[in-house]
Amino acid sequence: MAGMKAKRSVLPGRFSGLSIKLIATIMGVILLVEVVVYLPSLAIFRANWLEDRLRVGVVAARVLDAVPDVMALPRNLTDRLLTSAGAYAIVYRREGQSQLIELAEPVTPAAVVTADMRQRDLFSLIGGAFDTLFAGPGRTLRIVGEGDINASMVELLMPEWPLRQDMLAYSRQIAWVSLAIAAITAVALYLLASSLFVHPIRRLTANMLAFRQAPENAALIIDPSHRRDEIGIAEQELAAMEAELFSMLRQRRHLADLGLAVAKINHDLRNTLTSAQLLSDQVATLDDPKVQRLAPRLVTTLDKAIGFAQSVIDYGRETAALPVLAPVGMRALVDDAAFDARLVGHPDIRFANMVPEELVLNIDAGQLGRVFVNLLKNAREALEGAAGNLTDAVVTVGFAEGEDRLVLFVADTGPGLPPRARDNLFVAFEGSARAGGTGLGLAIAREITEAHGGQLSLAEVERGTRFELSLPSGLRVVE
Incomplete structure (x- = not known):
C-alpha cells in the first residue's frame, strides 16, 4: 500500500538458518536413538554385574558343599569369600537344606530389594535397572540365582550402593560416547548436506534477495547449475522467471515512457480539439445552409475525439491500488x-x-x-x-x-x-x-x-x- 515501506529481508547467518536447524535435528535424532539403545544396555550391564557377584556365591556354594561341617570353616576363608563377593552373607540351598556364610558381625538391613536372576526378560531387567539407578541410599540387595547343581539355589545379601555407583559411571561413559558419536555424525552429515542442500539453497536465497533489490540488473540473473534434481529445477525456473521479469520490467519502462509521451500528445491534442470545438460552435451560428448541414457532424466528430483523448488520459492514470475491503x-x-x-x-x-x-x-x-x-x-x-x-x-x-x-x-x-x-x-x-x-x-x-x-x-x-x-x-x- 502507499506509505508503507517494504521490509528488507536479510540472509540468515551460516549458523542461524537451515544449518543450525540441520545440526540440531541430526544430533537430536542420534541422541534419541542412543537413549533407546541405552535402556537395554544399562539393563544388561546391571544383569552382568549381578551375575558376576552370583558366580562368587556359586564358588562359595561349592566350598560349602565340599565341607561337611560349615562351622568348621576358618573365619578368614569365609571372610575372603564374602569380601570378594562384596556381600554381607551367602546362602546356599539344596534339597531342602540351607547353609549360611555371614560376617563375624551380622548386618541387619533396613530395606531389602530382591533381584531374581532367574527372570531374564527385557522389561524386568530394564525395570530393575531403573529401580536401582533412582534408588535412595541405605538399601540392601538380595540376589537370587540358580547354582551349578540341579535343584540348588544361591542367595547373596549385599549393599546396593556399589551397583548404583558402577551404573552411574557406566551411564556417564555412555553419555560421553553418545555425544561424541552424535557430534561426529552430525558434522559429517552436515558437511554432506551442506554441499548438497544448504549451500545451493543459500545461493538461491541470496540471489533472490539481490535480484529483488535491483531487478533491472541482468547480471544478477542466476546461472543455473547442471543438477537434475529438484534444486536444479528450482535454479532453472528461477533463472527463467528472473529473465522474464527483467524483460517485462524493461518493456514496462519503455511502455511507461511511451505512455507518458502519448499522454502529453493527448493533452495537447485535447486542448487543440477543444479550441476547434469552440470554433465549430461559432461556425454553427452562420446562416449558410451548407454550414448548417455540416456543423452538427463536425461537432459530433470533435466530441468523440475529445472523449477518446480524455479516456486515454484517464486510463493512463489508473493505478493498481489494492482493494480496501x-x-x-x-x-x-x-x-x-x-x-x-x-x-x-x-x-x-x-x-x-x-x-x-x-x-x-x-x-x-x-x-x-x-x-x-x-x-x-x-x-x-x-x-x-x-x-x-x-x-x-x-x-x-x-x-x-x-x-x-x-x-x-x-x-x-x-x-x-x-x-x-x-x-x-x-x-x-x-x-x-x-x-x-x-x-x-x-x-x-x-x-x-x-x-x-x-x-x-x-x-x-x-x-x-x-x-x-x-x-x-x-x-x-x-x-
Whole structure:
C-alpha cells in the first residue's frame, strides 16, 4: 500500500538458518536413538554385574558343599569369600537344606530389594535397572540365582550402593560416547548436506534477495547449475522467471515512457480539439445552409475525439491500488451506480434492482462501484442507440448464489453485442461496442473484479446482453 515501506529481508547467518536447524535435528535424532539403545544396555550391564557377584556365591556354594561341617570353616576363608563377593552373607540351598556364610558381625538391613536372576526378560531387567539407578541410599540387595547343581539355589545379601555407583559411571561413559558419536555424525552429515542442500539453497536465497533489490540488473540473473534434481529445477525456473521479469520490467519502462509521451500528445491534442470545438460552435451560428448541414457532424466528430483523448488520459492514470475491503450493502451500491450511470429517472429506460436488501459483501465499495457504473452505462448507451427498434427497454441487476460463488449480473434488453466486440471483449481500445468507444471500461472492470478474487464474463442469452460478476462466497458477511 502507499506509505508503507517494504521490509528488507536479510540472509540468515551460516549458523542461524537451515544449518543450525540441520545440526540440531541430526544430533537430536542420534541422541534419541542412543537413549533407546541405552535402556537395554544399562539393563544388561546391571544383569552382568549381578551375575558376576552370583558366580562368587556359586564358588562359595561349592566350598560349602565340599565341607561337611560349615562351622568348621576358618573365619578368614569365609571372610575372603564374602569380601570378594562384596556381600554381607551367602546362602546356599539344596534339597531342602540351607547353609549360611555371614560376617563375624551380622548386618541387619533396613530395606531389602530382591533381584531374581532367574527372570531374564527385557522389561524386568530394564525395570530393575531403573529401580536401582533412582534408588535412595541405605538399601540392601538380595540376589537370587540358580547354582551349578540341579535343584540348588544361591542367595547373596549385599549393599546396593556399589551397583548404583558402577551404573552411574557406566551411564556417564555412555553419555560421553553418545555425544561424541552424535557430534561426529552430525558434522559429517552436515558437511554432506551442506554441499548438497544448504549451500545451493543459500545461493538461491541470496540471489533472490539481490535480484529483488535491483531487478533491472541482468547480471544478477542466476546461472543455473547442471543438477537434475529438484534444486536444479528450482535454479532453472528461477533463472527463467528472473529473465522474464527483467524483460517485462524493461518493456514496462519503455511502455511507461511511451505512455507518458502519448499522454502529453493527448493533452495537447485535447486542448487543440477543444479550441476547434469552440470554433465549430461559432461556425454553427452562420446562416449558410451548407454550414448548417455540416456543423452538427463536425461537432459530433470533435466530441468523440475529445472523449477518446480524455479516456486515454484517464486510463493512463489508473493505478493498481489494492482493494480496501469493508462490509457493503450491495443493493444500495447498485442504486448509487445506477444514479451515476444516469439510469435513475431515465425517460425511456426502466431500471430494476433485484439485489436482495440483506446481501452484504466484504468488498471495496469505490472500486466495485465503478464496475457497476461501467456496466450500467454500457447498457444505457446500447438501449439509447437502439431506441427506435425496441418496445421495452429494461436494465436489470440481479443476484444468484452458487455452491461456492456469488453471482451478480447486469442484463439489458438491447440488441446485444456485435461480433467484433465479442471477439475482443475486455481488450483495451478494441472491445468497444459503439463507434468511437475505447473499450477501456470493460478492461478496467475486469481488473477490479479479478483483484477481488472474482471473474467478469459475458453470459449467453437469447435477447440483449448479460454480464455476470462472479465473486467468492467467502466475501459474504453473515450476521
